[in-house]
Amino acid sequence: xxxxxxxxxxxxxxxxxxxxxxxxxxxxxxxxxxxxxxxxxxxxxxxxxxxxxxxxxxxxxxxxxxxxxxxxxxxxxxxxxxxxxxxxxxxxxxxxxxxxxxxxxx
Amino acid sequence: xxxxxxxxxxxxxxxxxxxxxxxxxxxxxxxxxxxxxxxxxxxxxxxxxxxxxxxxxxxxxxxxxxxxxxxxxxxxxxxxxxxxxxxxxxxxxxxxxxxxxxxxxxxxxxxxxxxxxxxxxxxxxxxxxxxxxxxxxxxxxxxxxxxxxxxxxxxxxxxxxxxxxxxxxxxxxxxxxxxxxxxxxxxxxxxxxxxxxxxxxxxxxxxxxxxxxxxxxxxxxxxxxxxxxxxxxxxxxxxx
Numbered sequence: 555x556x557x558x559x560x561x562x563x564x565x566x567x568x569x570x571x572x573x574x575x576x577x578x579x580x581x582x583x584x585x586x587x588x589x590x591x592x593x594x595x596x597x598x599x600x601x602x603x604x605x606x607x608x609x610x611x612x613x614x615x616x617x618x619x620x621x622x623x624x625x626x627x628x629x630x631x632x633x634x635x636x637x638x639x640x641x642x643x644x645x646x647x648x649x650x651x652x653x654x655x656x657x658x659x660x
Numbered sequence: 661x662x663x664x665x666x667x668x669x670x671x672x673x674x675x676x677x678x679x680x681x682x683x684x685x686x687x688x689x690x691x692x693x694x695x696x697x698x699x700x701x702x703x704x705x706x707x708x709x710x711x712x713x714x715x716x717x718x719x720x721x722x723x724x725x726x727x728x729x730x731x732x733x734x735x736x737x738x739x740x741x742x743x744x745x746x747x748x749x750x751x752x753x754x755x756x757x758x759x760x761x762x763x764x765x766x767x768x769x770x771x772x773x774x775x776x777x778x779x780x781x782x783x784x785x786x787x788x789x790x791x792x793x794x795x796x797x798x799x800x801x802x803x804x805x806x807x808x809x810x811x812x813x814x815x816x817x818x819x820x821x822x823x824x825x826x827x828x829x830x831x832x833x834x835x836x837x838x839x840x841x842x843x844x845x846x847x848x849x850x851x852x853x854x855x856x857x858x859x860x861x862x863x864x865x866x867x868x869x870x871x872x873x874x875x876x877x878x879x880x881x882x883x884x885x886x887x888x889x890x891x892x893x894x895x896x897x898x899x900x
Contacts, residue, residue, distance in 0.1 A: 563760055567678050574678055581670050610715055611669055614739045618671075618760040 557649075559656040560620035583657050586615055590650055597635075597643075606635035609646070616649055619656065624649045661773075662706070665691040666698045666724070667713035667737065672759060676711050676737060679766045686770065695724035707732050709773060714738040714747075725750055733776060735769050737761065801848055803829070803838045812836065815853065818878050820845060820862040830881070857885040857893055865896055 561575070568575040593608035609632045617625045628649070631642035663686055667673045673691045680686040689707065692698040696719060698710075712734050714721035721738075725731055731752035736743070739759045747753045754776045755769040802809045812831060821828045822842045829836040829845075838845075846856060856862045857876065861883050869877045874890070876883050885893060 563762075567675060567763070569682070578671065578674055578678075581674055585669065585671055607715070607717070610739055614669065614672060614759045617739070618675075 557621050557624050557652075559653050561660070562620055563618045579657075579660055582615060582618075583660075586612075586653065586657060589615070590654070597640075602635045602638050602640070606632050609635060612650070615653065619653055621649060661685050661708040662687055662689050663709035663711065664689055664698060664701065664707050665711045666695055666716075666721070667691075667711070668693050668716045669713070672713065672737065675759075675761065679761060679763060680711075682763060683767070683770055695719040695721070695727075698724065699727055702728065708777075710734045711737050714743050715740060722746065722750075725752065728752075733773050735773065798850070801845075803836060803840075805836060805838060810836065814850065815864070815866070817854075817864050818867045819864065819881060819883060820854075822860040830879075855889070855893060855896060857883060857889045859886065865893065868897075871897075 561579075564575055564578055568578070589608050589611050593605055593612060596602070596605035596608060609628060613625065613628045613632060616628050621628075627642055627645055631640070631646045634640055634642060663680065665673050665676045665680075665688060667676070670693070673693075677688055677691065680688050686709075689705070690701055692701065694716060710732055712721045712724065714736055715738060721736060722743075725734065731750075734750070734753045736747050736753055736756045737759060738756070741758055744756050747756050755772045757765060757769055799814050801812045801814055803812060804810075812829065816831045816833065818830045818832065820842065821830070823837070825839060825841075826837050827840050827842060827845055829838060842856070842860070842862060846854070846862060849862065853864055853866060854862050855865050863876060863878055863883055865876075867878045869879075871877075871885075871893075874885050874887070876885055876893075
């Protein structure tokens with residue numbers, strides 16, 4: 555997976571408003587770790603339907619941080635989890651780590 | 661256009677707020693992290709448009725719509741394309757936005773909302789027009805005089821008098837002699853305006869000038885009122 559997160563979508567939305575940009579990033583920084591934690595908790599407990607719910611929420615953030623292939627992979631993973639399958643787990647975790655690192659420097 | 665946002669994800673609510681701020685005619689009144697709070701709000705507030713997430717814990721967007729008696733226009737906002745077909749089963753759902761929502765796509769949705777509102781307004785006005793025209797038809801009576809059907813505006817009739825095989829219809833402007841019976845025309849007249857006061861007379865009781873013992877005055881005509889019809893006449897009058 556060669557994709558890296560970016561702020562293009564957020565900057566476009568902000569239309570020059572740094573205040574909005576910062577506020578949105580702050581909210582993402584707060585919500586993202588919570589959603590990731592809840593996903594992992596449910597995944598470890600083999601509660602795949604609940605895990606899929608959290609992947610669904612993470613999917614929005616993955617999309618807004620510029621992942622295109624990653625977004626498609628997340629859709630696939632969400633569907634897999636609903637069928638108790640998880641072949642995309644490691645690739646999905648790479649996306650989450652990449653976002654985590656990105657958010658640390660913003 | 662007053663709108664509210666319902667989404668359990670704060671990021672999503674903030675993004676929709678920002679998109680709404682780009683459109684002058686949109687005013688975000690309130691935002692809610694769940695549908696239950698929104699239902700309480702909608703019980704006492706009139707809203708034109710709702711941005712509604714489908715995927716919410718406990719109570720989904722579709723569950724929420726089903727609780728609304730007269731739902732306003734709704735734009736669904738979701739990260740899931742799978743619900744598009746179900747969405748369009750609801751007349752109130754105007755558009756379906758897949759997250760992350762871009763400004764051009766958002767503006768297109770608002771345009772759809774405006775077009776939809778305009779179409780609904782036109783339908784309401786045209787059905788109101790049809791109702792008016794039907795009520796105007798109810799106010800007309802066509803009578804056959806010399807092989808011509810002549811329209812008489814019912815409220816303009818003062819009295820109808822039986823004259824053998826004919827009836828004389830006296831209106832505000834002119835009189836018509838029609839080959840018919842009082843019984844036949846009585847069936848065509850609205851009860852809230854006309855009353856048979858005598859075996860030979862039907863009157864428009866809104867045209868009564870005064871009542872004296874066993875007669876009523878309408879224009880310059882003194883019309884007899886039979887004893888049996890007098891109680892009904894008195895019942896219809898607004899007596900002090």
